[in-house]
Amino acid sequence: xxxxxxxxxxxxxxxxxxxxxxxxxxxxxxxxxxxQALVSPLNAVFLPDPMPANRKMFTAxxxxxxxxxxxxxxxxxxTWQDQIDECLHLAPIRAVKILPNYHNYRLTxxxxxxxxxxxxxxxxxxxxxxxxNDERTQYFALNLKGVPQTDIAKFLKHYPTSHPxxxxxxxxxxxxxxxQCENFSADISFCEWRNTLVDLLTVLPPxxxxxxxxxxxxxxxxxxxxxxxxxxxxxxxxxxxxxxxKRFFHL
Amino acid sequence: xxxxxxxxxxxxxxxxxxxxxxxxxxxxxxxxxIVGMNSLGDVSFYGHCPDAGQCAKINDGxxxxxxxxxxxxxxxxxxxxxxGERVVMKEAERCVTNFNSKGIKLEKTNNAxxxxxxxxxxxxxxxxxxxxxxTWTVHGIAGRRVPRSIxxxxxxxxxxxxxxxxxxxxxxxxxxxxxxxxxxxxxxxxVSIDTSAGYPEEGLIxxxxxxxxxxxxxxxxxxxIREQSVTIGRILGARITPKDRQKIxxxxxxxxxxxx
Ligand SMILES: [Zn+2]
Numbered sequence: 001x002x003x004x005x006x007x008x009x010x011x012x013x014x015x016x017x018x019x020x021x022x023x024x025x026x027x028x029x030x031x032x033x034x035x036q037a038l039v040s041p042l043n044a045v046f047l048p049d050p051m052p053a054n055r056k057m058f059t060a061x062x063x064x065x066x067x068x069x070x071x072x073x074x075x076x077x078x079t080w081q082d083q084i085d086e087c088l089h090l091a092p093i094r095a096v097k098i099l100p101n102y103h104n105y106r107l108t109x110x111x112x113x114x115x116x117x118x119x120x121x122x123x124x125x126x127x128x129x130x131x132x133n134d135e136r137t138q139y140f141a142l143n144l145k146g147v148p149q150t151d152i153a154k155f156l157k158h159y160p161t162s163h164p165x166x167x168x169x170x171x172x173x174x175x176x177x178x179x180q181c182e183n184f185s186a187d188i189s190f191c192e193w194r195n196t197l198v199d200l201l202t203v204l205p206p207x208x209x210x211x212x213x214x215x216x217x218x219x220x221x222x223x224x225x226x227x228x229x230x231x232x233x234x235x236x237x238x239x240x241x242x243x244x245x246k247r248f249f250h251l
Numbered sequence: 252x253x254x255x256x257x258x259x260x261x262x263x264x265x266x267x268x269x270x271x272x273x274x275x276x277x278x279x280x281x282x283x284x285i286v287g288m289n290s291l292g293d294v295s296f297y298g299h300c301p302d303a304g305q306c307a308k309i310n311d312g313x314x315x316x317x318x319x320x321x322x323x324x325x326x327x328x329x330x331x332x333x334x335g336e337r338v339v340m341k342e343a344e345r346c347v348t349n350f351n352s353k354g355i356k357l358e359k360t361n362n363a364x365x366x367x368x369x370x371x372x373x374x375x376x377x378x379x380x381x382x383x384x385x386t387w388t389v390h391g392i393a394g395r396r397v398p399r400s401i402x403x404x405x406x407x408x409x410x411x412x413x414x415x416x417x418x419x420x421x422x423x424x425x426x427x428x429x430x431x432x433x434x435x436x437x438x439x440x441x442v443s444i445d446t447s448a449g450y451p452e453e454g455l456i457x458x459x460x461x462x463x464x465x466x467x468x469x470x471x472x473x474x475x476i477r478e479q480s481v482t483i484g485r486i487l488g489a490r491i492t493p494k495d496r497q498k499i500x501x502x503x504x505x506x507x508x509x510x511x
Pocket of ligand 1: 258260291447
């Protein structure tokens, strides 16, 4: 059984997705061989303050232990410390997710220094989400590009003792980044090419890749099959499918 | 479950043409249940506007595949309508005669609503070939990047289909033309779509089946740009009936291309 490091619960305005409750979402994932998932609130993507969406998500997933809540934090708001404190109080969180492109900030923002210190103090992992959809098929009224790979490289070099998880990174961006930095892991949700994993394992060890499906925005079955049917050693599949996530998030 | 992939580019960017590479592609495909692939050639290798000789070289690549695995590969011929009627008809005839081409593949040489598309319609009628047209929304970032003169929005592909109702059109790239593209061709019975390219965005397969019916949806991957396990998994995981799934993955292509 797999662990999915990149899933969402809530409303997405750009597609008629199935409207999942936490319980229904967990059983949908189970149907595709996913026994645990890190889940973040989609409703926080377009809110000026993500907390109302985080609170709702904590309540929603409480009866569903298979879904591990990952709040979305905006470290550039004046209340960033309050956001983290409240989340720590509401649930035993293991990580926080940031969406620099949706929340309109750069990774060089001055508040990142204390933010990163607070994460380290509280033993919280950072998930840096690069994108939620392919810019080429984005809704016409949006013009959002993924978080620039050069910014991510600078960020990783600036915080050499941190080791974030990058979600939603494209395959060429990941390959480029892998040649520059080692202090990160990545999910495979937006990496795709013929023999994706065979290709990625030429630049990254299997210990740094995690299964992420970006469900329910992308097809869970399609994403899981990318791993299940990959022509890579079984040991690597187990690492990518669950072991790495267990280690990364202390599950 | 038998699967036929209507949209592949097995030889791409100079690689993939060696017999052992083609054998590997064949073996990997078979492992996924793929019983045949339709090759569309390396249509971007010579840039946006290949000349007659370059089109012929692209199409010869398909012939190469078919010689090695005749029961596995079919092909569509790549034509450039901007080169005029004589060139289009000559190359279409050559491909039908030499490679038993089953259709015509159009990329980004021109907009699908351009007047030169009448040459394509003529070739399609004369040789009884469906026309597979690259289509992508011009409203996203890609649309702003690629000039409309060569990028066909679903409205452009629909214009071509409306002008030539006797021609069977396959509008390529489901994720690329999206919900709006499906709606655009719903009332054009000569238009079908393929599921190739883009990420496996949720809801699109279901919407296509609901609006067009499964008879008008072909499975395609866009290999090697995409992963076939993902593009197939997207259809296996869609909330549609098993019968519709079978139509998309194999039956529709079998009827269109006269497969056994
Ligand atoms: Zn293609």
